[in-house]
Amino acid sequence: MPSNNAKSNMNTERRVFIGRAGAAAAMLTLAPGVRLVDLALARSADEPASDQMRWGMLVDATKCAQGCTECVDACNEEFGLEGMGRPKTDAQYIRKIDLKDKTTGKRYSLPVMCQHCETAPCVDVCPTGASFRRVDGIVLVDKHICIGCRYCMMACPFKARSFVHENLTNQVPEAPRGKGTVESCTFCVHRVDRDREPACVEACSKAGHEALVFGDMNDPGSRLSQRLRQLPNRQIRADLGLNTGVRYHGV
Amino acid sequence: MKPVRYQTLAGQSGGYWILLAVLAALVAIGYAAAHYMEVHGHYVTGMSNQIVWGTPHVFAVFLIVAASGALNTASISSVFGKGDYKPLARLSALLSVALLVGGLIVLVLDLGRPERLIVAMTYYNFKSIFAWNIFLYVGFLLVVAIYLWMMFEPRMNKFGKTAGTIAFIWRFVLTTGTGSIFGFLVARQAYDAAIMAPLFIIMSLSFGTAIFLLVLVAAFEWTGRPLDDDILRRLKNLLAIFVSAVLYMTLAYHLTNLYATEHHGVERFILLEGGVYTTVFWLLQVILGSIVPLIICFSPTLSRSRGALVAASILVVIGGLAQVYVIIVGAQAFPLVLFPGMEESSTFFDGAVNDYAPSAPEILLGIGGIALALLIAVVAMRVLPFLPERLGEQPSATSEPVTAEAATS
Incomplete structure (x- = not known):
C-alpha cells in the first residue's frame, strides 16, 4: 500500500x-x-527587440555553388542597390568570395556580409553611436546620426560596409539609404521583424542550395542551433574574438 | 634679461596683401572643392569603398599632428624655463591653434555629412577614440587660447607657466588620441599597434618644429626683423633630434612587424613591392624627408646656412606628408586578410591591392587647409603683437613700432 x-x-x-x-x-x-x-515571436512595431534571442546565420560552403550569385542578386533587389557602373564605389552588402588554398589548391566559394559581431569593432569606433548593435544581435547604422566619417569602414575586419558615394534614386521604402552615410547588411531586419527570413537565405533556398541557415542562436531548438551543433563551423577572423553571428562550415 | 618688445605686422606692404590674397584664394578654392565633393558625392574623389580615407585625411592628420608640435617652442619656454625661447612663445601658440583649425576644417569638410557636425558635438560614444578626440581638439584650442591670454596680459603673466604646463600635457594626450585612431584599429595588418601613439607624438615634434622654423624665418625676413642665428641653431638641433627619433620609431615599428609572420605580407608590400607606396616610403619619407635633413642639420658647413636650414625644414614637411600618406593610404591599399593562407578574389576587390589616385578636389581641399592655417596666422600677426621686434642681442632698431608692448621674461 x-x-x-x-x-x-x-x-x-x-x-x-x-x-x-x-x-x-x-x-x-x-x-x-x-x-x-x-x-x-511576432513583435508589434512599438515593441522593442528581445535580448533573449540572438539572430545568426550558418553559411554551408559545401553547398554554396561556385559562380552562383542568387543571394547577392536577392540582396541587391531587396535593398535597391543599383550599381552605377563604378565597381570601386558601388555598394555591396553581400558578396561572393572565391578562395583557393595556397598550399593544396582546393577552391571554395562563399558569401561574406556583415558578420553581426557580438563585440563589433564598427560599434566601438563610431564617434556618434550611429553604428549600434540591437539587443537581438543585429548590427545596424542609424542613418540619422551617421556623419559619414567612415571610421567604421576602417575598423571592420570583414570589409562589410559601403559608403554611399552619390545621390540616390528609386529607393526602397523598407530600407532607406542616405548619401554620405555608411551602410551594410542588416540581416534584412525589416523582414526579420515580420518573421520572415533574410532575402539572401530565401533566395538560396529557392535556388535549391540551402547553403544559408538563419535563426536564433540562443534557441537550442532552432534549425540554426541544431545545424551549428551538427556541423563543424568557424568564424572569420576568429583570432579577433569578436564572436560573430555568422558562422561558416566547410572552409 | 632685457624686456621683449612685440610688434604687429605693419601689413601695409604690397607683399603682405598679395600673400593675404593668395592664401584667401587657396582657402576659397579648397572650400569650393569640398562643396563639389558634397554636392556630387564622394565618387568624384579617388576614395572608394576600399580606400575610405584618402588625401584629405593625409593633410588633416598631418596638420593636426603638426599643430601639437608647433607648441614646442612655447612649452620649452614656459614649462622648462628656457628664457631664450620666450620671445617666440606667442608665435608658437598661435601656429599651433592655426594648424589645428586648418586640419580640423579639412577633416570636417571631407565628412559624408559635414552639415551634421552638430550631431558629432551632441551624440557621443565614449568607447570611440574619435569621440574623445572631439573633446581633445576643442579643449586644446581653448587651453591654448587661455595660455595666449596669460602671455599677452601682463597681469596674468604669472600664470603663464601653469597654463603652459596644462597645454603641454594636453597636447601629449591629444596626439596620443590621434595616433590611437590607428593604434586601436584591430582589423588592419598595418595598424593595431601600441607604438602608433608615441610614434605620432614624436612625429608631431618633428613636423611642428619644421613648420615653426619656416614660419619664423619667413615672418622675420619678410618684415625685415633682425633674427639671431643662435635661436635658429638651437631649433635646428631640436629638429635633428626629432627627425632621428621619428626614424628610430619607424624602424622599431617595422622591425616588430617583420618578426611576426602574420605581418610579413603588409611589410613586404610597404617596404618592397608596394609600388608608389614603397617609393613614397623610401624616397620621400626616409631619404628626402629624414636622411637629407639630418645631413644638413649635422653638417658643420651646411647647417650654418639659413637657406639650407629652410630647405631641411621643407624636406621634413614633405617627408611628414609622405609618412602620413604611407600610414593612411598605404595601409588601406594592402588588402584585408579574411582567410589567412588562402588566395581571395571577389567583385568587391577582396585579396587585391587597392589602387588609389588622389583627385584634384581632394588635393585642393588639403591645400586649402594649409592655406587656412597660414591665413589665420598672418591675419592674427597683423592684429595682435605675436612677433617680437627682434630676436637676439643686436643693437636696437631705430624705427618706431606700430604697436608695441613690453613683457619681462
Missing part, C-alpha cells in the same frame, strides 16, 4: 502533467489558425 508520502508525490506529478499538457494545447491552438507560439 502506498504511503502518504508517495501518494502526495503522485498527486504532484499528476498536477504537473495536466498543467503542461494544458499549456501545450493552449500553445498549439488559441484560435483556428492562430498559434500562441507565433504570437510570442
Whole structure:
C-alpha cells in the first residue's frame, strides 16, 4: 500500500502533467489558425527587440555553388542597390568570395556580409553611436546620426560596409539609404521583424542550395542551433574574438 | 634679461596683401572643392569603398599632428624655463591653434555629412577614440587660447607657466588620441599597434618644429626683423633630434612587424613591392624627408646656412606628408586578410591591392587647409603683437613700432 508520502508525490506529478499538457494545447491552438507560439515571436512595431534571442546565420560552403550569385542578386533587389557602373564605389552588402588554398589548391566559394559581431569593432569606433548593435544581435547604422566619417569602414575586419558615394534614386521604402552615410547588411531586419527570413537565405533556398541557415542562436531548438551543433563551423577572423553571428562550415 | 618688445605686422606692404590674397584664394578654392565633393558625392574623389580615407585625411592628420608640435617652442619656454625661447612663445601658440583649425576644417569638410557636425558635438560614444578626440581638439584650442591670454596680459603673466604646463600635457594626450585612431584599429595588418601613439607624438615634434622654423624665418625676413642665428641653431638641433627619433620609431615599428609572420605580407608590400607606396616610403619619407635633413642639420658647413636650414625644414614637411600618406593610404591599399593562407578574389576587390589616385578636389581641399592655417596666422600677426621686434642681442632698431608692448621674461 502506498504511503502518504508517495501518494502526495503522485498527486504532484499528476498536477504537473495536466498543467503542461494544458499549456501545450493552449500553445498549439488559441484560435483556428492562430498559434500562441507565433504570437510570442511576432513583435508589434512599438515593441522593442528581445535580448533573449540572438539572430545568426550558418553559411554551408559545401553547398554554396561556385559562380552562383542568387543571394547577392536577392540582396541587391531587396535593398535597391543599383550599381552605377563604378565597381570601386558601388555598394555591396553581400558578396561572393572565391578562395583557393595556397598550399593544396582546393577552391571554395562563399558569401561574406556583415558578420553581426557580438563585440563589433564598427560599434566601438563610431564617434556618434550611429553604428549600434540591437539587443537581438543585429548590427545596424542609424542613418540619422551617421556623419559619414567612415571610421567604421576602417575598423571592420570583414570589409562589410559601403559608403554611399552619390545621390540616390528609386529607393526602397523598407530600407532607406542616405548619401554620405555608411551602410551594410542588416540581416534584412525589416523582414526579420515580420518573421520572415533574410532575402539572401530565401533566395538560396529557392535556388535549391540551402547553403544559408538563419535563426536564433540562443534557441537550442532552432534549425540554426541544431545545424551549428551538427556541423563543424568557424568564424572569420576568429583570432579577433569578436564572436560573430555568422558562422561558416566547410572552409 | 632685457624686456621683449612685440610688434604687429605693419601689413601695409604690397607683399603682405598679395600673400593675404593668395592664401584667401587657396582657402576659397579648397572650400569650393569640398562643396563639389558634397554636392556630387564622394565618387568624384579617388576614395572608394576600399580606400575610405584618402588625401584629405593625409593633410588633416598631418596638420593636426603638426599643430601639437608647433607648441614646442612655447612649452620649452614656459614649462622648462628656457628664457631664450620666450620671445617666440606667442608665435608658437598661435601656429599651433592655426594648424589645428586648418586640419580640423579639412577633416570636417571631407565628412559624408559635414552639415551634421552638430550631431558629432551632441551624440557621443565614449568607447570611440574619435569621440574623445572631439573633446581633445576643442579643449586644446581653448587651453591654448587661455595660455595666449596669460602671455599677452601682463597681469596674468604669472600664470603663464601653469597654463603652459596644462597645454603641454594636453597636447601629449591629444596626439596620443590621434595616433590611437590607428593604434586601436584591430582589423588592419598595418595598424593595431601600441607604438602608433608615441610614434605620432614624436612625429608631431618633428613636423611642428619644421613648420615653426619656416614660419619664423619667413615672418622675420619678410618684415625685415633682425633674427639671431643662435635661436635658429638651437631649433635646428631640436629638429635633428626629432627627425632621428621619428626614424628610430619607424624602424622599431617595422622591425616588430617583420618578426611576426602574420605581418610579413603588409611589410613586404610597404617596404618592397608596394609600388608608389614603397617609393613614397623610401624616397620621400626616409631619404628626402629624414636622411637629407639630418645631413644638413649635422653638417658643420651646411647647417650654418639659413637657406639650407629652410630647405631641411621643407624636406621634413614633405617627408611628414609622405609618412602620413604611407600610414593612411598605404595601409588601406594592402588588402584585408579574411582567410589567412588562402588566395581571395571577389567583385568587391577582396585579396587585391587597392589602387588609389588622389583627385584634384581632394588635393585642393588639403591645400586649402594649409592655406587656412597660414591665413589665420598672418591675419592674427597683423592684429595682435605675436612677433617680437627682434630676436637676439643686436643693437636696437631705430624705427618706431606700430604697436608695441613690453613683457619681462
